[in-house]
Amino acid sequence: MVVNEEQECAVCFQAYSRQKRIPRVLHCSHTFCTPCLDLMSSYHSGIRTISCPLCRWITCSRVSLTLSGTLWVNTEIWDQISCDQQLGEEEDTMEEWIHNHTEMPPLSPSRHSGFKSKLQKCLKTLSCVMLQAD
Secondary structure, X not given: OOOOOOOEOOOOOOEOOOOOOOEEEOOOOOEEEHHHHXXXXXXXXXXXXXXXXXXXXXXXXXXXXXXXXXXXXOHHHHHHOXXXXXXXXXXXXXXXXXXXXXXXXXXXXXXXXXXXXXXXHHHHHHHHHHHHHO
């Protein structure tokens, strides 16, 4: 199997991005996306360890540090992430937000029910407009 680290993560085979799937470099110089590194992390006595799935080199850091505070971003890959891909990711994020916020929990009848109904209509209209724009 040929691994193309320049375009996608070798674990999840998803394209790298600048928001969700940031390419981070382990101490062995292999690169993987941040969510996969989170899943591969193990914690032992205040130490986070990540065993590289390609070469088995173990990268260690303090548990108190986040991955963004521990591992460098692979700037060669970062610079190759296209603006179109970044814009597409931002649109996905907006669609997720709209999907998660158009349904409001039921409230007991009150003087604010008119406002709630108008807000729901506004959000649904916005989501329809955004979906039609695609």
